[in-house]
Amino acid sequence: MSTPPDAATLTPDRARALFRGGLRAPTAGWCAGWTQANLIAVPREDAYDVLLFAQRNPKACPVLDVTEPGGTSASLFRGDLRTDLPGYVVYEDGVPVAEVTDATGHWRDDLVAFLIGCSFTFENALAEAGVPVRHIEQGRNVPMYRTSRPCRGAGALGGRLVVSMRPVPAGRVADAVRVTARYPAVHGAPVHVGDPAALGIADLDAPDFGDAVEVRPGEVPVFWACGVTPQAAVMASRPKFAIGHAPGHMAITDARDGDYLIP
Amino acid sequence: MSTPPDAATLTPDRARALFRGGLRAPTAGWCAGWTQANLIAVPREDAYDVLLFAQRNPKACPVLDVTEPGGTSASLFRGDLRTDLPGYVVYEDGVPVAEVTDATGHWRDDLVAFLIGCSFTFENALAEAGVPVRHIEQGRNVPMYRTSRPCRGAGALGGRLVVSMRPVPAGRVADAVRVTARYPAVHGAPVHVGDPAALGIADLDAPDFGDAVEVRPGEVPVFWACGVTPQAAVMASRPKFAIGHAPGHMAITDARDGDYLIP
Incomplete structure (x- = not known):
């Protein structure tokens, strides 16, 4: 499978179905107008550090949504976080141990997933501004x-x-x-x-x-x-376990880019 | 002691010294141009819930700074968080059990303190706009x-x-x-x-x-x-222990109002 010619006009639901089906592709330019997000998922015991790291580095880590422990969807993401991204990286002790298109086998019941803002969100506005x-x-x-x-x-x-x-x-x-x-x-x-x-x-x-x-x-x-910053922190700080998106292979959410535009 | 006539032109350091000396007064209009903040301090084990509550209710709970567990100052607040506010409320099981001007005797080694934005910060700008x-x-x-x-x-x-x-x-x-x-x-x-x-x-x-x-x-x-919202949540949800500022009796920080102004 490769990137469909109509990637820009797909709905988030349709794009997520393609990724769930196994398509691996960078998502820049996909689903114009729909907000894309970085993923970092860690065990509940490490979630405070991630959330505080985000609060202290808001430019790199603007938190859009946080799941309940063990949750596989979020209010901004009505798909399945384990399968509906085009690529994942699994970390053990800060070392990438697997790159997968389906993270189901690696997901854990105590994982808290953070969706973090992605600059792809403003690329449509950049293009419109020439x-x-x-x-x-x-x-x-x-x-x-x-x-x-x-x-x-x-x-x-x-x-x-x-x-x-x-x-x-x-x-x-x-x-x-x-x-x-x-x-x-x-x-x-x-x-x-x-x-x-x-x-x-x-x-x-x-x-x-x-x-x-x-x-x-x-x-x-x-x-x-860039919202890959938390994954770089995982690699530098070596917590026991984490799952991130494959850089550039984002979660396509059900939020609109305009939701994050200030007047 | 009562509110000094020059409250509006005091430096944060000088105002904090007055509060440390025992003055209890609402801080609206104090230290013009310096940012004021709400305080909520909870044991480390409850800190994730507070930080996530803030993330999920950003309009009421914009987090400006977070201390290390047991810390008594913050990068935005160079005073002593236990003594340098004009008033505190101590909560046990969600019930206010003490209102004090010095929280030293109630402070604990595992407390994480959150400084949360306060609308007093924009009152100077309101007044300037007539x-x-x-x-x-x-x-x-x-x-x-x-x-x-x-x-x-x-x-x-x-x-x-x-x-x-x-x-x-x-x-x-x-x-x-x-x-x-x-x-x-x-x-x-x-x-x-x-x-x-x-x-x-x-x-x-x-x-x-x-x-x-x-x-x-x-x-x-x-x-x-209003940044008293986390204290209302403490009263509604009854965690074992918390310390907040007395509503309207804020932490006067070392940040400038202009730091929170968007262009």
């Missing part, structure tokens, strides 16, 4: 990078900020800032514009997650905080 | 009411929304909305304008917390979500 979204144009996953910027720790959880990058023509950077600032619950305005080295990123062509994209002459790399 | 702030004019505490509106529960914690009320001339209601909407981290725009009965409030002259204020002809009661 700002190019290169990874969608190129049919790739968005490039994501570990930075050298430390997050505020919470209990046993700490790590460094992860960012996503979109190349923007110099004359449109202000528009990109203005448009995305109106979506604070899905990472909001960029955390950095320009020189990747200032964030500790050595090579834009070698992202830590996702795919490299073309940066054209006259374009500036623009960096937004 | 919207009267009646309880400051009248030298009273702000009136607060339990509503009939249920909060979203979290674990063992649930209850009803508490609101603060300010009477606003009909022609200035739009300004009051516009100004306060720009402060989402300190309750933001009103939750209700007009008829108190629609919120289940029977009598504006009998607030559940604070003091009644005069509502003049041509004025509309305007209601904002």
Whole structure:
């Protein structure tokens, strides 16, 4: 199976059915107008650290919804969190031990799942404002990078900020800032514009997650905080168990992008 | 001791020293430009429920800072949380068992303290926009009411929304909305304008917390979500132990009001 040509116009329900059926694909550009979310699920005993980590790093970890322990759906996500994402990473002691398209066999009764805002949510608004979204144009996953910027720790959880990058023509950077600032619950305005080295990123062509994209002459790399940050914290802090989405392979929720737009 | 005539121009440090010395006074109008906060402190084992309750009721419970277990200060509050507020309420099994100006004897090593945004933060901006702030004019505490509106529960914690009320001339209601909407981290725009009965409030002259204020002809009661909501949830849900601020007697922080203003 591959990405259907009508991915942009699917309903969340239909997209989730495809993923439940085994399709693995990055979700940028899917289900236009519907909010996408990062997933991090941890045992109940570690849930406070994750929630506090999110509160202390709100730009990277805007919490949209939290399940009850053992819950497999959420008020914003009426599908099954174990099967309806296109990809999962299972962590033991902070080490990725499995990448799966169905996490049912790994799910546990004490897991609390956090849905965290995703910058894909504002990409439709960027495109409408005439700002190019290169990874969608190129049919790739968005490039994501570990930075050298430390997050505020919470209990046993700490790590460094992860960012996503979109190349923007110099004359449109202000528009990109203005448009995305109106979506604070899905990472909001960029955390950095320009020189990747200032964030500790050595090579834009070698992202830590996702795919490299073309940066054209006259374009500036623009960096937004990324909801993969909690997974980077899991890898750095090595809690016993966690399940995350495969970066770029998001939970497509039943919320509308407009729900996160401030007036 | 009574409220000093220069309360509005004191630094947070100086105000906290007065409270540490035993002064008990509502803090509306104190330390203009410095952010005030609600306090709720619970044992570590109940902290996840409080943090999740806040996440699920963000309008009433915008979390500004969280201490480490046993901590007595926070990055936003460089004083001593046990002594530097003008009043505290101690709860056992959800029942207020003591009202004190020094909580040192009640504080516990496992307490996690949450600082939650307070609508006093936008009162300076209201006044500057020409919207009267009646309880400051009248030298009273702000009136607060339990509503009939249920909060979203979290674990063992649930209850009803508490609101603060300010009477606003009909022609200035739009300004009051516009100004306060720009402060989402300190309750933001009103939750209700007009008829108190629609919120289940029977009598504006009998607030559940604070003091009644005069509502003049041509004025509309305007209601904002209130950071006393977690304390109402404590009273409704009866956890073993909690300490809150005395309503209207806030933690004066080292953050500036402008830090919570969106552009």
